[in-house]
Amino acid sequence: MGQAIYALENVQQNYDGRCVLDIESLSVMQGEVLAIVGPSGAGKSTLLRLLNFLEAPFSGSLTFDGETASAEMDIEQRRRVTMVFQHPVMLKRSLDANLHFGFALRGEKLSEELRAEWLQRLGLMGLRTQAANKLSAGEMQRVALARALIVEPDVLLLDEPTANLDPANVALMEKIVREENEKNHTTIVLVTHNVFQARRLAQRTALLIDGKLIEITDTEQFFEQPETEQTAAFVRGEFIY
Amino acid sequence: MEVLFEALLDAFGLIIDLDPELRAIVGLTLRVTGIGLVLAMVLGIPIGVGLGLSKRIPAAGCVVPLIYTGMGLPPVVVGLFVYLFLSNQGPLGDFRWLFTPTAMIIAQTIIALPLVIGLTLTAIQSIDPMLPLQVRALGATRGQLAWTMLAEARLGLFAAIVAAFGSIISEVGAVMLVGGNIAGETRVLTTAIVLETRKGNISLALALGLILLGLAFLANLVMYRLQVQGASK
Amino acid sequence: MKHPLKLLILALLLLLTACALAQPQVLRLATTTSTDNSGLLEAILPDFEKRYNAQVDVIAVGTGQALSLGEAGDVDIILVHALSREDEFVANQHGTERFDVMYNDFVLVGPEDDPAGVNGMLLAQDALAAIAASEATFASRGDDSGTHTKERGLWKVAGLNADPQGDWYKSLGQGMGDTLRFADETQAYTLTDRGTFLALQDGFSNLVVLVGGGNIAENQDPALLNPYGVIPINPDKGDINLDLAQDFVEWLTSVDTQAAIEEFGVETFGQPLFYPDSQAWNDR
Known part of the structure; x- marks a missing residue:
């Protein structure tokens, strides 16, 4: 495996004095698919917001590609990371304009070939002039994924991206994520509470409970020979609080 | 009925003649309303966006109720304050702005400002609260975020502009007070209507009223077209 | 009359009728802002209202609009100050006759x-x-x-x-x-x-x-010189209370009212604001 793109040391995040995340040490490797699983309220989304530089940690150090992440971080560095959320919000514009949005932010123009390629991959060719906010939930999530990937980020963060989707949409989303990782070596951090999805996509899997990193290891080992009893219980689908 | 018919004839007559006095009145009306509207937008939209995007409204939430109060402020009260400021004895008396179009523009701007701020704020707040985070997650700077939010709120913004335009082009009390209704200098359509009614020239007053209505309709038509275009974009 | 609702309706009807009977007659007076703003009308009108059980609705506007209100038959009487136009108004049969009232x-x-x-x-x-x-x-x-x-x-x-x-x-x-x-x-x-x-x-x-x-x-x-005249509106315009308008003319030009006009303002300004000028006053 390559070198770490993210490195977290003693990172804590507080909301109103309540500690929601407390990670001693975590590295995300360049080009890997890392799944983060755990019950709701474990701090998974908070971690993703830190990785997307949407907020700064309360204490500890977070580095991205060797540079300390902060609010003043260069916009070019920040733009190397994009995220897809559980509930995607479309811009009240056409599907086309939503695809183009990332390019517009970067002052670039989306080429016709690239646009066509993505519409093809998403199965949205016929809908390109439709108002994006009138699409179905599955179509919106596909557009959201394309909108985040079309600018070819180095890191893609996924926050429960398929939680509300039907199996066909889930399969398509997973296929595209896998392709991007294999073809472009895009680093992917996937937050999910669906252990099967983690097993299908991730090379490594981590368990987060109450803001603490319980275990992080190869996905195979995570599911077959977990080191901690908590992981074993979570994998078995038992309730652990 | 007869009066109405006469008024219609008068209105068409005035428009066809391109009566120079009428042209001056219409020109000043558009100038004062237009500049007032643009100033209110330039000042009000950024404030509205700023208030709409900030999680905690400053001054313990007093600002927004204050703005909503301002939206219902009687224009003539605004006119009175502007008058007192610009009068010889007032703090800005030395500028000699009283009874000039500048005074009217100041009053119109103040009347339109709370409307623009309030409706912009409402428009921004009606956007999905998750959107700003998602836009930033795609790589937007703060400025780009604000601009994107504006674009998302464009329907509400159009409503703000239309409401502000309507309120100031039809305003009479404040412009009469601070403008003085001077023929050829500060006489606008609304004050001319009041004057002609007072003189007993009911049909001429009605004709001017019809022209005012027509102007307002044209302006709204243009804005509506722009809005439809913007929505389909 | 057992039904309480019927009783109630009857009571209401009675009440309305009583109100209508006690309701004073209304005289619609269009006048210039000078007579109203100066406070003159406020000072002298209560006497007329009491004597004739009438209520005077004062519409204070410019002379131009007062004349056009009269022409349209929207008022019963006008009190204005533009002599040449008043004569023309009467000549055109919009009013019955012009009476001198006062001047300043x-x-x-x-x-x-x-x-x-x-x-x-x-x-x-x-x-x-x-x-x-x-x-x-x-x-x-x-x-x-x-x-x-x-x-x-x-x-x-x-x-x-x-x-x-x-x-x-x-x-x-x-x-x-x-x-x-x-x-x-x-x-x-x-x-x-x-x-x-x-x-x-x-x-x-x-x-x-x-x-x-x-x-x-x-x-x-x-x-x-600024003479004021009063003109009852021609009843041909319909719905004009000519009787009350004539009562008003008689009252306004009477020596008593004229004396009240002369007195008005003296205390505040040291001089009258209006000088009586009616036929009755000058003949007294």
């Missing part, structure tokens, strides 16, 4: 430093000519009111256009109070009825009387 006078007011040098001139026409020659700012009512009509007449007498052109001539189209306020702010001259000026002068810092003297006896220009 106009004065020319302007800034204390008097850039056109009109202070002390005896005739308004000379002063206006001097103002026009020096192009000092002049504020005109410009609203077709009695005062405006008088002003236009004076320009003509002075040998000028009745509606002078030029940046110095400001046609405001506003009431007397607003026009005086404008003149005070912009160091302009204007023509005003003395009553309104006396009533409002405390609010002005720059304006003084330049032509017309300190009271009507000092006014040397007969052209500045």
